[in-house]
Amino acid sequence: MSDPLALSRRLSVAPMMDWTDRHCRAFHRALSARALLYTEMVTAPAVVHGDRDKLLGFDAVEHPVALQLGGSDPAQLAEAARIGEQYGYDEINLNVGCPSDRVQSGKFGACLMREPELVADCMAAIKEAVSVPATVKCRIGVDNQDPEVSLFATVDASAAVGIDTFIVHARKAWLKGLSPKENRDVPPLDYALVRRLKRERPHLSISINGGIASLDEAEAHLDDTGGVRLDGVMLGRAAYHEPALLGQADRRLFGSAGADVDAFEALERYRPYLRARLEEGVHLAHMTRHMLGVMHGRPGARAFRRILTVEGVKSGAGLEVVDRAADAVREAEARLEAHDDAA
Numbered sequence: 001m002s003d004p005l006a007l008s009r010r011l012s013v014a015p016m017m018d019w020t021d022r023h024c025r026a027f028h029r030a031l032s033a034r035a036l037l038y039t040e041m042v043t044a045p046a047v048v049h050g051d052r053d054k055l056l057g058f059d060a061v062e063h064p065v066a067l068q069l070g071g072s073d074p075a076q077l078a079e080a081a082r083i084g085e086q087y088g089y090d091e092i093n094l095n096v097g098c099p100s101d102r103v104q105s106g107k108f109g110a111c112l113m114r115e116p117e118l119v120a121d122c123m124a125a126i127k128e129a130v131s132v133p134a135t136v137k138c139r140i141g142v143d144n145q146d147p148e149v150s151l152f153a154t155v156d157a158s159a160a161v162g163i164d165t166f167i168v169h170a171r172k173a174w175l176k177g178l179s180p181k182e183n184r185d186v187p188p189l190d191y192a193l194v195r196r197l198k199r200e201r202p203h204l205s206i207s208i209n210g211g212i213a214s215l216d217e218a219e220a221h222l223d224d225t226g227g228v229r230l231d232g233v234m235l236g237r238a239a240y241h242e243p244a245l246l247g248q249a250d251r252r253l254f255g256s257a258g259a260d261v262d263a264f265e266a267l268e269r270y271r272p273y274l275r276a277r278l279e280e281g282v283h284l285a286h287m288t289r290h291m292l293g294v295m296h297g298r299p300g301a302r303a304f305r306r307i308l309t310v311e312g313v314k315s316g317a318g319l320e321v322v323d324r325a326a327d328a329v330r331e332a333e334a335r336l337e338a339h340d341d342a343a
Helices: 022-031 042-047 051-058 074-087 099-106 107-114 118-127 149-158 190-201 215-222 237-241 241-254 261-277 285-292 301-313 319-342
Strands: 011-013 036-038 066-072 090-097 134-138 165-169 204-210 232-235
Touching: 011 241, 022 090, 022 241, 022 261, 022 285, 042 051, 042 066, 042 074, 042 149, 051 074, 051 190, 066 074, 074 090, 074 118, 090 118, 107 118, 107 149, 118 134, 118 149, 134 149, 149 190, 165 190, 165 232, 190 204, 215 232, 215 241, 237 241, 241 261, 261 285, 261 319, 285 319, 301 319
Parallel strands: 011 036, 011 232, 036 066, 066 090, 090 134, 134 165, 165 204, 204 232
Antiparallel strands: none
16 A cells, blocks of 8 residues: 655654653644654553553644554564554554663564564564554664674565565664663764665665754755665654754755744644643643753753743643743843844
């Protein structure tokens, strides 16, 4: 079947543990209507046996949104995928890239790069279970593997069972000797290998992830480089720490007409979601922690972060805290403008 998410995949926001929860995704959607958003990784056993509403519940505003699963048991992943589709997710993605100790002990994540046939079995089961796209997010290899072998083996095995969409984090994962944090920075990036994968497997959809810090870099990856045009770019920490860049994405990467979404406009768009969750008893700080970087680089950004951090955690904190934080930026920008005019 054709993939309705192909265009949205031109830019996606990476699944990040403890970061890309439902509140974060709703805020990112206030900045970009087009980017594909991903959940944090949820393990298949948790989905099958746990509190599904807590683990999988999301707001309709988040679409298009993909559910990322972790696991290595094909039958269990198939059941979790079916449940995810029933909850309304637009894509089911398998994590073959997370390097944490907890993931390794559960035999899923990056350690599956050593078992491409098992990955293929898992993906075949997921694909059979759902009608939405089933995709893989992987590394280029782990530990002493040769990435030119391990990446192609993983992709080819899953492609052989009908999987056509892969998001590749262009680093090895060192499962022995590096922490998960170090695995985000220390192993060298090999963007050329990911472009080679696309060049040699042109029928597959290949998105690139890892170390991409700006929309300028994203655009460069999407350009026809050496006769190779990648299908998508996935942003991780850049989108989280400086979310305002997503406000330019629809125009720059999707060719959408209209003005970019300014940080203040994003706060207004997010406001109905904040109000609804506050009425449900969600603490303000659980939502505003994802907004701390939206004023990055603007006068008053420090005051914005301080107000949200200090006042947002107080009992009964509401929308007035967000308003005060936004006003601190407006006032700082007005003072700077007045100073420039006087000069």
